[in-house]
Amino acid sequence: MKYIDEYRDKKLVEKLQAQIKTASTKQVTLMEVCGGHTWAIQKFGIPSLLPDNIRLVSGPGCPVCVTSRSYIDRAVAMSRLKDVIITTYGDLMRVPGSTSTLMLEKSKGADVRMVYSVLDALKIAQELPSKNVIFLGIGFETTAPASAAGIINAQREKINNFFVLSSHKIMHPAMAALIEEGVAINGYIAPGHVSVITGAKIYSGIPEKYGVGCVISGFEPVDILQSVLMLVRQIEKNDCKVEIQYKRVVNYEGNVKAQELMHEVFTLRDDWWRGLGTLPCSGLGISSKYSSFDAEQMFDVQVEPTREDKGCICGLILKGLKKPTDCKLFGTACTTANPVGACMVSHEGACNAYFRFSK
Amino acid sequence: MCLSIPSKVISINGDKAVVSVGGTTYEASLQMLDNVNVGDYILIHTGFAIQKISEEEALETLKVFEDFDELNNSIKPELDNI
Numbered sequence: 001m002k003y004i005d006e007y008r009d010k011k012l013v014e015k016l017q018a019q020i021k022t023a024s025t026k027q028v029t030l031m032e033v034c035g036g037h038t039w040a041i042q043k044f045g046i047p048s049l050l051p052d053n054i055r056l057v058s059g060p061g062c063p064v065c066v067t068s069r070s071y072i073d074r075a076v077a078m079s080r081l082k083d084v085i086i087t088t089y090g091d092l093m094r095v096p097g098s099t100s101t102l103m104l105e106k107s108k109g110a111d112v113r114m115v116y117s118v119l120d121a122l123k124i125a126q127e128l129p130s131k132n133v134i135f136l137g138i139g140f141e142t143t144a145p146a147s148a149a150g151i152i153n154a155q156r157e158k159i160n161n162f163f164v165l166s167s168h169k170i171m172h173p174a175m176a177a178l179i180e181e182g183v184a185i186n187g188y189i190a191p192g193h194v195s196v197i198t199g200a201k202i203y204s205g206i207p208e209k210y211g212v213g214c215v216i217s218g219f220e221p222v223d224i225l226q227s228v229l230m231l232v233r234q235i236e237k238n239d240c241k242v243e244i245q246y247k248r249v250v251n252y253e254g255n256v257k258a259q260e261l262m263h264e265v266f267t268l269r270d271d272w273w274r275g276l277g278t279l280p281c282s283g284l285g286i287s288s289k290y291s292s293f294d295a296e297q298m299f300d301v302q303v304e305p306t307r308e309d310k311g312c313i314c315g316l317i318l319k320g321l322k323k324p325t326d327c328k329l330f331g332t333a334c335t336t337a338n339p340v341g342a343c344m345v346s347h348e349g350a351c352n353a354y355f356r357f358s359k
Numbered sequence: 360m361c362l363s364i365p366s367k368v369i370s371i372n373g374d375k376a377v378v379s380v381g382g383t384t385y386e387a388s389l390q391m392l393d394n395v396n397v398g399d400y401i402l403i404h405t406g407f408a409i410q411k412i413s414e415e416e417a418l419e420t421l422k423v424f425e426d427f428d429e430l431n432n433s434i435k436p437e438l439d440n441i
């Protein structure tokens with residue numbers, strides 16, 4: 001397939017492997033921020049291609065994993081309302097809330113539907129005007145513009161039974177927060193598709209302020225190895241900066257139209273991240289101009305007190321401090337068939353990727 | 360959720376396109392992307408085209424390795440002479 005096969009070429013992979021080995025003399029820890037990268041790294045067995053002095057750790061870029069239990073609990077509470085249809089990306093259905101999941105609510109009769117796009121949710125709202133359709137807006141800058149477009153389109157087409165419950169977040173405050181917290185990272189493999197939207201410019205503060213380089217990477221083995229090589233070269237030369245490996249889709253400015261949609265509909269607010277706690281200006285709330293589409297404003301529900309699972313170390317894994325295999329429940333009490341924490345549910349979660357590809 | 364796939368534009372109708380990924384076709388919104396033409400490769404994310412894929416850059420990235428090879432080969436004879 002075009003733009004995929006070339007980047008899986010075995011000869012190129014071997015060549016890069018040799019180049020990394022020659023270039024790298026120091027002990028380094030590189031963090032792949034994005035859950036999509038975690039998945040690709042495990043799937044293609046990238047760690048086994050790297051010399052022992054290069055360690056890869058997963059970061060906080062799995063949207064489902066960082067989402068709070070109270071958000072799930074709120075969605076669960078809304079699913080119990082009369083005439084409400086909850087629409088959501090698939091991963092979220094099985095994520096445990098404090099006492100329930102959306103899947104469980106569905107089995108008990110709630111109308112919870114999996115959609116591939118916010119546009120599908122909008123279509124449902126259009127076709128069923130007597131129902132209130134709530135779309136669960138989660139994810140970073142890659143999905144936030146889509147939710148914004150959903151709201152803009154609803155307004156334009158006067159669909160007033162469509163709502164978004166936003167837990168959208170922006171990525172780079174979490175990358176800064178990890179370093180501030182003292183997590184030892186020598187370089188970031190920066191998210192590919194978040195950067196398509198934001199552009200490389202949003203990372204400039206990270207090398208400037210913390211001396212940690214960021215290389216925006218694609219998702220194929222050649223992409224990832226090349227990004228590792230670029231980071232290794234930066235580190236060896238003591239020249240940390242923002243570089244783009246994934247140049248075929250990422251540029252410095254990003255997708256301005258998508259950014260405008262996001263700015264039109266959302267305002268920055270403080271937000272809670274699993275593992276990191278509350279980070280200032282890291283979340284996207286729906287601005288007052290569009291409050292009639294904001295599920296949080298429009299549906300007053302009683303949300304149960306949050307209960308976290310004892311024993312789940314997702315928070316530490318999302319900070320790169322522990323590996324999934326360090327968790328006592330990994331592979332025993334917690335599996336992809338029976339997940340205890342969000343990191344095992346989501347395809348972009350580190351526990352899920354380790355479990356799936358370690359066999 | 361953050362994974363997107365390279366897809367080929369088959370047809371365009373207003374701000375919607377039909378795209379093909381490995382033989383399967385999907386509809387994608389062009390609301391976030393201007394200047395899309397039939398035959399272009401675009402990145403689709405949750406139903407929206409979010410970027411065109413630059414053929415030039417795609418080839419350039421792959422070419423970097425060839426340059427490295429050339430560089431290696433040009434240095435090697437010198438090393439052999441030492």
Ligand code: SF4
Pocket residue numbers: 311312313314317324327328329330331334335339340341342343344345351
């Ligand atoms: S293995 Fe399961 S319980 Fe352990 S950290 Fe991962 S998701 Fe949580």
